[in-house]
Amino acid sequence: MYDAIIVGAGPAGLTSALYLRRANKKVLVLEAKSYGGQIINANNVENYPGIESISGFDFATNLYNQVKKLGAEIKFETVIKVESDRTVTTNKGKYKAKAVIIATGATNRKLNIEKENDFIGKGISYCATCDGNFYKQKVVAVNGGGNTALEDAIYLSNIASKVYLIHRRDEFRADNKYLDEIKDKNNVELILNSNIVSLNGKDKLESITIKDNNDNRKDLEIDGLFVAIGQTPNNEIFRNVVDLTDKGYIITTDDVHTKSDYIYAAGDARVKSLRQLTTAVSDGSIAATLAIKEIKNKTY
Ligand code: NAP
Secondary structure, X not given: OEXXXXXXXXXXXXXXXXXXXXXXXXXXXXXXXXXXXXXXXXOOEOOEOOEOOEOHHHHHHHHHHHHHHOOOEEEOOOEEEEOOOOEEEEOOOEEEEEEEEEOOOEEEOOOOOOOOOOOEOOOEEOOHHHHHHHHOOOEEEEEOOOHHHHHHHHHHHOOOOEEEEEOOOOOOOOOHHHHHHHHOOOOEEEEOOEEEEEEEOOOOOOEEEEEEOOOOEEEEEOOEXXXXXXXXXXXXXXXXXXXXXXXXXXXXXXXXXXXXXXXXXXXXXXXXXXOOHHHHHHHHHHHHHHHHHHHHOOOO
């Protein structure tokens, strides 16, 4: 019997583990892929209080090592089911805990266009810092208008010969800091009010067709497309123990409580007004602290 099982080893989940271990609780972290969550793809994090600048990879690795050193058990297994008695089933086994913290974050949203899946790794990527180096002196496009898209375009402008930044509106939601930086890049071309409508190529991506608000279509020959159009949550499997919004985010009552006793939700997976590193680690610490308090007087 664990005191807590944490589903997800991103910043929220690992912070929960940190707080639980510091309270000497027996903790199991279950992660389907690799530690770090989305922040691992951030080139530079410059809005985390107290740290002027750090790569997302270094931040996540520091946190992971910190939690391991404190004695948290971390297993790379895929959670299939969580029951209200806090039995957690994975692809490899069954575990039981007094509390469960769901911190599954969100995954990259897809364009949902024909051939998208076929071209992943063959011209389509969702992570510029992971795959950017394959496009040295080549022509690439980035799709999206948020911080990720602009950060990716800036990063790629230093590797590729040309970067198209395609956004569906004429206003960006990214921070001004990135907008100012983009303006100074003479190999970045902005294409606004446009959507990608088709992905063309035989065995790999060779060009994309974009359509503007006036229905004008244009083909762009590119070697790579970086999709940076936000994220969607991964909570369907928890539907038996939590309420979900129509977009799939976990509804929490106050702070990080779900509708099930001793089951908490932390980080990007839940409904919240701001999804950032700071708010993810905040959720993680609150969930752990509440769990420690609430499981204390329960008999098992
Ligand atoms: P985001 O802020 O949700 O932006 C997604 C962008 O994709 C928006 O511009 C959106 O357009 C566009 N989009 C959504 N669905 C689309 C579709 N189907 N087709 C075309 N375009 C679509 O996502 P994000 O940029 O990944 O950022 C996620 C969070 O991480 C944000 O809170 C962000 O601030 C944070 N972040 C921080 C840093 C940093 O501080 N270094 C770096 C990266 C990300 P509309 O604008 O029209 O909705």
